[in-house]
Amino acid sequence: MEIGWMIFLIIAVIVLWVIIDFLLGRKQHLAKAKKIVFPDRYSDMQIFAKGPELFDDLFSEIKKARQHIHILFYIIKDDKISHEFVSLLKEKAREGVEVRLLVDWVGSSLKRKTIQSLKDAGVKFAYTHKPKFPFLFYSSQVRNHRKITVIDGHIGYLGGFNIGDEYNDKNPKLSPWRDYHLKLTGEGAVDLQEEFLRDWHCANKVNLLQNKAYFPELSKGTIRQQFVPTEGEALEDLIATLISEAKQSLIIGTPYFIPSKKVFDHLQAAIRRGVSVTILVPYKSDHILVKEASYRYLRPLLKDGADVYQYMKGFYHAKVMTIDDNICDIGTANFDKRSMFLNYELNCLIYDPSFIKEVKHILTEDMLNSHKASLSDFSRVNWFSSFKETAARTISFFL
Known part of the structure; x- marks a missing residue:
């Protein structure tokens, strides 16, 4: 019995340390993060x-x-x-x-x-x-x-x-x-x-x-x-702003689709105002739980009217977003919380119509090599699937 309580106490101390470490570390991070505007x-x-x-x-x-x-x-x-x-x-x-x-x-x-x-x-x-x-x-x-x-x-x-x-x-x-x-x-x-x-x-x-x-x-x-x-800040606002500027079409290509609440809300708002929203993600996964972490976002977007494609010809790792025919964002940041709130990233905004047309041509080719998903593709089919999705949701910030 004493051993059990000792193990419980050790685990509790570790969990408490991790929480305090993270909260104080995050506070220090935000205080030191530089906002560079090129x-x-x-x-x-x-x-x-x-x-x-x-x-x-x-x-x-x-x-x-x-x-x-x-x-x-x-x-x-x-x-x-x-x-x-x-x-x-x-x-x-x-x-x-x-x-x-x-x-x-x-x-x-x-x-x-x-x-x-x-x-x-x-x-x-x-x-x-x-x-x-x-x-x-x-x-x-x-x-x-x-x-x-x-x-x-x-x-x-x-x-x-x-x-x-x-x-x-x-x-x-x-x-x-x-x-x-x-x-x-x-x-x-x-x-x-x-x-x-x-x-x-x-x-x-x-x-x-x-x-x-x-x-x-x-x-x-x-x-x-x-x-x-970006340095673990500002990326969320950048993405939300770009989404809010879309008037006709929005295409997102990413290996990991785990948006913040703010970004997710902007995506739903874009669909409600008539923007065609297309999301391209891989069918295969290169990391544990990242697919399951995306399901809770893809399901409601599909219900709202978004198109979701799962890339089938290998692994899709691109980081891209096109807003109408006016802006293209290509860089190092994934469409996930880790890139928005933890990683140091660098993206390139491109405003050239001919170059954006070339990027869209590549995206179209990639969609032709994809499976157009339906709600059934992201349904929980058994207890293990439900467990993985719950686990992914719990640690989605770090995936």
Whole structure:
């Protein structure tokens, strides 16, 4: 009996610690979160939806770098394409090119010996967002989910792909991997460069923002766009605002559909005012419970008149939203509470009709490779399904 009470007391203390840690950590987080507003820029842009095509282009541009390569990824795996990526960075560093590599402390799978080999070759390496006192639990949940590459200050990449074989269509369970990633040249590259250097400063307290060598003179491109960085705040308001501006159509593509109450309310309001709302999610899941967490939102939206598509041709990991033919949002943020309230994210708002048309063409292709869902697809069929959905609802903030 005493042992039982002791176990209960230990569990109660742990739960209480987690709650206090989270609440106080969240308060500190919001107090320190920076709100950066980048201006509208004009850039030339290209979109990649297939990993092999993206990696061929990215690696080719890295090989041509002459001055500096600055890269941030949430995930770098320990597999074939990751080894190729690491070898390429070491080769460039040995050539005398400045190489800085920033990876998330939780997301990365790089081994210590790999990191040491990078440093030995001259690559400047750092982890971002290491858990720290006094709020260990909360800080372990706040991740840098951005994926930024800047080459010689004038070529930039941003989007949903990480570095790993699964993103290169080499995972039998999830291939082909479907994602959207942007390549950018023109004046917008200055903001990607600045955001990377801000994250580098945050990670190791080295401030390089005043180094003019990283900011070459850039010419204007043809596509109006704006980068929007968020730090576990502001993203919810951004998404809600974009939804409220829709007058005819709204398309959302996301691997994880777990909106906040505010965003969900805006979606229902959009349907009520006659906006055509389409949601594209994967049929397959790459994480436990994320599918079940979405059901409580998809069911009422289907009842309200939204169209929901489940992507069947591999795994769908894109982060995209189109508002009428006026605005397109592509970036690193998922349509979920973790991206809205915990992660550091970076999105790109695009205002060019021809580019939005191209994105919509890709979305149409992806819908043709999808199953149009009905309410029965999200019904609870047995006690285990009900249990998983209840569990997912309980921890949806962290999925």
